Amino acid sequence: MNFAITKANLPEDGGRLKALMDIIVPEEVPFGAEVWEHQDVECYWVFVEDQQVGMIVFQKNAGVGAKYEQLVLPHVPEQLYLLFGGLLKEWRFRGIGSLAFHWLTTKAKRMDDIERIVSNIRVSNEASEELHRRQEFQKGIVIEGYYQNPEEATQVMVLELSRV
Numbered sequence: 001m002n003f004a005i006t007k008a009n010l011p012e013d014g015g016r017l018k019a020l021m022d023i024i025v026p027e028e029v030p031f032g033a034e035v036w037e038h039q040d041v042e043c044y045w046v047f048v049e050d051q052q053v054g055m056i057v058f059q060k061n062a063g064v065g066a067k068y069e070q071l072v073l074p075h076v077p078e079q080l081y082l083l084f085g086g087l088l089k090e091w092r093f094r095g096i097g098s099l100a101f102h103w104l105t106t107k108a109k110r111m112d113d114i115e116r117i118v119s120n121i122r123v124s125n126e127a128s129e130e131l132h133r134r135q136e137f138q139k140g141i142v143i144e145g146y147y148q149n150p151e152e153a154t155q156v157m158v159l160e161l162s163r164v
Helices: 014-024 033-037 096-109 126-134
Strands: 003-007 041-048 051-062 075-087 116-122 138-148 151-160
Touching: 003 096, 014 033, 014 051, 014 075, 033 041, 041 096, 051 096, 075 096, 096 116, 096 126, 116 126, 116 138, 126 151
Parallel strands: 075 116
Antiparallel strands: 003 041, 041 051, 051 075, 116 151, 138 151
């Protein structure tokens, strides 16, 4: 399998990133333009066989907000917050998510100032929880009422880089 991850050009690619996110998770309220313009946000395209199949969006020195729609995230030094990672449905359950997480973990380890990766998922998303666990993420706190469409809690997942 020909797998590659390439950096998106922000803010120019913001519209294309938002469009792909709308396809990957049509039920979610997508990020607004302010996310793609934030100086600490990095976005990457995921390719398989030269086809764009997903994306990864993260922010350095940030943490999970109290609500999904929160525009300004808490400042958390030494932490990489995975804002979004997703694949088109037809590319899920093929090992691509594991490859993308391995890429992200390797990238984070190369950053001198990052000690952990934090992510969060809907508590009902068992497939994502299993993917996180296979990458050695541990369960953190649960934030009730985090998502609104439909209303649901989020499970924070934490990977201490010193453990991997």
